[in-house]
Amino acid sequence: MRRKIIEASRLLKSGQLSASSLLESCLQAIDTPAGERERAFKKLYRTEAREAAKLANEQTPISAAAGPQAGIPVSIKDLFDVAGETTSAISRIFDQAPPVKKDAAVIARLKAAGAPIIGRTNMSELAFTGIGTNPHFGTPLNPFDRARGRIPRGASSGAAVSVTDGMCLGAIASDTDGSKRTPAALCGLVGFKPTSSFVPMDGVFPLSPSLDSIGSIARTLSCCVRLFEVISGTDCSDVVARPLAGLRLLQPDSYLLEGLDANVAEMYDSALSRLTEVGAKIHKKKCRALDRIPTLRTKGGYPAVEAYAALGYKIRQSVGPMDEFVRRRVFQGKTITSQDVADLDKERALLRAELEVELLQFDAVVVPTVPCIAPAIAESSDIEHHEHFNALLLRNTSWVNLLDGCAITIPCHQDFSPSVGLTIALKNGADKDLISIAYSVERVLVSTHN
Numbered sequence: 001m002r003r004k005i006i007e008a009s010r011l012l013k014s015g016q017l018s019a020s021s022l023l024e025s026c027l028q029a030i031d032t033p034a035g036e037r038e039r040a041f042k043k044l045y046r047t048e049a050r051e052a053a054k055l056a057n058e059q060t061p062i063s064a065a066a067g068p069q070a071g072i073p074v075s076i077k078d079l080f081d082v083a084g085e086t087t088s089a090i091s092r093i094f095d096q097a098p099p100v101k102k103d104a105a106v107i108a109r110l111k112a113a114g115a116p117i118i119g120r121t122n123m124s125e126l127a128f129t130g131i132g133t134n135p136h137f138g139t140p141l142n143p144f145d146r147a148r149g150r151i152p153r154g155a156s157s158g159a160a161v162s163v164t165d166g167m168c169l170g171a172i173a174s175d176t177d178g179s180k181r182t183p184a185a186l187c188g189l190v191g192f193k194p195t196s197s198f199v200p201m202d203g204v205f206p207l208s209p210s211l212d213s214i215g216s217i218a219r220t221l222s223c224c225v226r227l228f229e230v231i232s233g234t235d236c237s238d239v240v241a242r243p244l245a246g247l248r249l250l251q252p253d254s255y256l257l258e259g260l261d262a263n264v265a266e267m268y269d270s271a272l273s274r275l276t277e278v279g280a281k282i283h284k285k286k287c288r289a290l291d292r293i294p295t296l297r298t299k300g301g302y303p304a305v306e307a308y309a310a311l312g313y314k315i316r317q318s319v320g321p322m323d324e325f326v327r328r329r330v331f332q333g334k335t336i337t338s339q340d341v342a343d344l345d346k347e348r349a350l351l352r353a354e355l356e357v358e359l360l361q362f363d364a365v366v367v368p369t370v371p372c373i374a375p376a377i378a379e380s381s382d383i384e385h386h387e388h389f390n391a392l393l394l395r396n397t398s399w400v401n402l403l404d405g406c407a408i409t410i411p412c413h414q415d416f417s418p419s420v421g422l423t424i425a426l427k428n429g430a431d432k433d434l435i436s437i438a439y440s441v442e443r444v445l446v447s448t449h450n
Contacts, residue, residue, distance in 0.1 A: 019071030070114030104203025178397025185421025245279030308333025
């Protein structure tokens, strides 16, 4: 049974469900032959998770003192430090790296909250492609049209699939250009990218410190918010759904709406129509700050320059195999000069200030999370198509990271159809306002697929 975090917490607290039986149901999903265990997980923590569940059982019915995540199994992307283990970011260049001495801050908070951590999930190598393929450990398959082998989207590929397949109830992952929100959108889930400073990055493999943030993937927004509270230390109990009547939503007339495939365009238009029916005001207009975002992506932008500075030497010295698509992206950073970076910093600051001014007359921005449905893995097997789809899949999410905003993707597709997500985004630090709006949007758009 694929439970939701909030539902499972209620049953655990009332004593109607035991933490051990909940965990075993997740492990059973992992062990199902038709499951995606071998591709979704890099490593499983069966013993440790069972011990955490046993501790929660001893406190059943679970009290508030047991921790907000007590007994709720979660997965973690394979770039968080876990004491005594090597953090590889799914790359062979770290095969000889020593074990780390302590848990990442996020991992320590999950454990303190009583969460059984069920395993480390697969990802794109170094978290550096938007496709989600991995030549070393395989590629988890998107739950939609699995027989055809569609991508889950990267870099948090295993994180999303671990939730869709009932292997855990929620996933913790990083987001540099949208690598948490886009897998969520393409796999029919909710994904939450908070303001980057809200969740500590201590002990997390850094792809691009200027853009990285940590957030959650789960079946519902309430589930994502519960995880956000744990990993950020933020109390969201005072956040209530904001009425949609009179809400001013910006539909940016920009590149973010260009070239949408037929499925996405239909579901996006339908979502906006449903919001309008309940009183939201959709304003389609030009947004000058957003229109200039692509200029910040030339030569690979922050991810390329920061990844090359941190890893270029190590990659050159490594004799192990490496994803050629990732290698190409890292070495884009070799051509970026210090003056390029200074110009990038200046333009980013200007655009962020301009966007905040432009958004003063709106309550939120609404765009399709991904402009296409999940392509088949075979469609991105050569360099030309890989780079095309990589750029396309990052296009509608990366601006939020560049402007250090916050965003939530909500499923807006029909049952049994390709997964499509609607993004609601706000400026830096407006996370609680975002959650309150997204609660109401989810109520309008939610379908039985959740």
